[in-house]
Amino acid sequence: MGKKKGPKYDQIIEAAVKVIAENGYHHAQVSKIAKEAGVADGTIYLYFKNKEDILISLFEEKMGRFVDKIQEQIEGNLTPKEKLFILIEMHFKQLAANRALAIVTQLELRQSNAELRLRINEVLKKYLDLIDTVLSEGKESGYFSENLDFRLARQMIFGTLDEVVTNWVMKDCKYDLVSLAKPMHELLLDGICSR
Amino acid sequence: MGKKKGPKYDQIIEAAVKVIAENGYHHAQVSKIAKEAGVADGTIYLYFKNKEDILISLFEEKMGRFVDKIQEQIEGNLTPKEKLFILIEMHFKQLAANRALAIVTQLELRQSNAELRLRINEVLKKYLDLIDTVLSEGKESGYFSENLDFRLARQMIFGTLDEVVTNWVMKDCKYDLVSLAKPMHELLLDGICSR
Amino acid sequence: MGKKKGPKYDQIIEAAVKVIAENGYHHAQVSKIAKEAGVADGTIYLYFKNKEDILISLFEEKMGRFVDKIQEQIEGNLTPKEKLFILIEMHFKQLAANRALAIVTQLELRQSNAELRLRINEVLKKYLDLIDTVLSEGKESGYFSENLDFRLARQMIFGTLDEVVTNWVMKDCKYDLVSLAKPMHELLLDGICSR
Amino acid sequence: MGKKKGPKYDQIIEAAVKVIAENGYHHAQVSKIAKEAGVADGTIYLYFKNKEDILISLFEEKMGRFVDKIQEQIEGNLTPKEKLFILIEMHFKQLAANRALAIVTQLELRQSNAELRLRINEVLKKYLDLIDTVLSEGKESGYFSENLDFRLARQMIFGTLDEVVTNWVMKDCKYDLVSLAKPMHELLLDGICSR
């Protein structure tokens, strides 16, 4: 089995997102994904090693593009604060624009077993590194605190992003997610204390 | 089925935590839990309606006590900042003291189905309300920003706590979690900006 | 374990009839019967060897009395035709008067396994012998055909009685069973042919 | 699940008859039926919705054919008496020729739950209608009594057939069933009275 061939590969990925979003992780059988993709069950195994491989590939493909788009936007002459804002806003924008994907990444894929989630975290590494880069630039340029613990700050930023999106998905996406970018940005920059 | 009586009820809960932590959610068979608890399979069903009920009860018991202990500690004459610190520290302390429980709450129980997670969220509500109370006191006393968006701030605090603990668990608990309370407290209070 | 002691023995039998009639054979758990009888589960086993023994005893008690009553009525100076009529009418009358028992004997007890039904048939033997006696008297006295095959005639009589009552029970006992005694009597005596 | 195709469908039905006849209804596990049919357990579920569906299908297939064959034989220029005889004889002949089926229909399938028996009764309706047709013809042509109550007569005929076959099965099929057709026919036509 090679890797990433033909249009069927993408068909299957898209079908998986749709089927999982609509049926939930535990009711997303391979046969359902195959039917949605318009291929036979067996065909799945010409493009993916097993079911887990579909999910990992899905995450790699989608999150890969997700991070790439954010990275593109924060390249160039911007202050670290601006970069952080764009990162947050892009994060929200992309998930708001693809709710099926949001459901899959925020809720359904978390039901996967510990091993799969480990693999997923590897994919997330690229994103976390991107956050680290912004933090590093901010620290060096003096915008951000010189004592900043990167790991902790990154966990705060990512944990908050994640929690905010998850809450939005669990509330059926019925409020505007993107408009939360500005207050969240301010909160992360200045904390909750008055000054 | 009676309700939560006898020592067997607790034995089964403890056994469930241990078995799930060791084997993972999906390999935690009822028979394994029964054996670990030193009772017959059927005995489980004298104390719990079904397997899901064990998990919900486990979470309710453990998280209920978890939140209660935090609540006890932050009652009294303390500033909101001190209360937030104690909340963070107690959160870390309790999970650091019971790593099996940490594994179960941070990793394994998230694999549960939608219905179970709904029930879990109800339990979490009490915790989130507790955070809100601290935030509210801080706002009123002028310690915290007067523009503070409770929901957002709560999501930042909880999201960060959760992410920090999850990372610690996924790194096999091999660094000291509790010592992160202080820097995290400062980060939440003052943000990442220098001043 | 002795046999037939105390009032509890009868309580349990009556409880079994009620529970089986109301819940069906497969949902008539021993614990349900015990609760209905107002005794502990374990007490059942002081009066009956096992669950099957309850059912057999139930049938023996109830059918024994059932047949005895019919027997009493057909003793005396009656023609075989009259005796057959009384047998049919008493059969219908008794079941019409105790619908719970009718449900149990016609529907629920038939779901028991082959072995139990064998035992039940032994109980029925007395009834079948009674029919044979009537047939025998009829043959000797010349009222009934001299070529009469007892076994066949008995199977016709019993099979018809049984089928008629079963149909009545399955139609929720919503028509008058006893009034069928007369036409059925005539049909058995003269057959379906015109003459 | 498709509908009744391929040789496997029939294999499974035949296996079910055999396994139920040999082991009894309650010990006829799906895995036993699968092994007897020479297929995997899971294959059963490509042809049947669940275990109950096997039993219903079994009864529909077998009884459907059973009734069809009788119907074929009594079409044509025959008197109602002759038709009744053929019906009885065919009933006996078919069950005598397939003793496993006789055991299943007379003993084992009656242990099924209320819902299944309801479905079974629907299948029997066709047979009862066939009996009614013969009775109706007999009444119109003057062969049968003009006062004949169809329902009662039908219950007598079916009840007797059923009782005779059940007795034969319970006596381990050790006497000739088919030769009972003639005396039974006469008994039903003329009753037990001498004339």
Next chain:
DNA sequence: TATGAATGAGGATTCATTCAT
């Protein structure tokens, strides 16, 4: 006698994966 908490054997069903065509 009476209790009732505890026992533990037993079975239908799903679905990821294979392989003959």
Next chain:
DNA sequence: CATGAATGAATCCTCATTCAT
């Protein structure tokens, strides 16, 4: 490349029965 019929491992729960009190 593509198909889809066939595979078979794996597990929760019920309930008749026991026995220490």
